[in-house]
Amino acid sequence: MVHHRKKNKDLSKKIAEERIQRLFELAEQNFHDNPARTHRYVTLARLISMRYRVRFTRDEKRKICKHCYHYLVPGNNCRIRLKGQTVLTTCLNCGKQSRYPYSEKSDLNHSNHQNPMFD
Numbered sequence: 624m625v626h627h628r629k630k631n632k633d634l635s636k637k638i639a640e641e642r643i644q645r646l647f648e649l650a651e652q653n654f655h656d657n658p659a660r661t662h663r664y665v666t667l668a669r670l671i672s673m674r675y676r677v678r679f680t681r682d683e684k685r686k687i688c689k690h691c692y693h694y695l696v697p698g699n700n701c702r703i704r705l706k707g708q709t710v711l712t713t714c715l716n717c718g719k720q721s722r723y724p725y726s727e728k729s730d731l732n733h734s735n736h737q738n739p740m741f742d
């Protein structure tokens with residue numbers, strides 16, 4: 624007997640990752656017109672991540688509030704500050720802050736003022 628369980632599991636993880644990615648896209652697209660729907664997409668993405676034990680990517684994690692799990696858009700419902708080597712995100716929905724390590728590679732390229740995170 625050949626067992627395909629391992630392979631199937633990998634496949635469903637991959638599908639889960641793609642679905643999460645898609646849900647984040649939808650969340651972003653709906654944010655302005657339908658924030659409630661955006662929140663549902665994020666909630667669904669979290670459920671999939673827990674169900675399949677798939678982690679959000681670093682970028683996905685930073686798009687949602689660690690405390691209330693709302694989708695965050697800088698200049699709209701969150702504020703972003705740099706504090707030393709830390710990126711400080713204040714969620715205007717719950718008022719709490721999340722900290723992320725500052726990463727020179729992609730977060731804050733000083734020669735690139737077009738970074739959407741800091742628009």
Ligand SMILES: [Zn+2]
Binds near residue numbers: 690691714
């Ligand atoms: Zn929050």
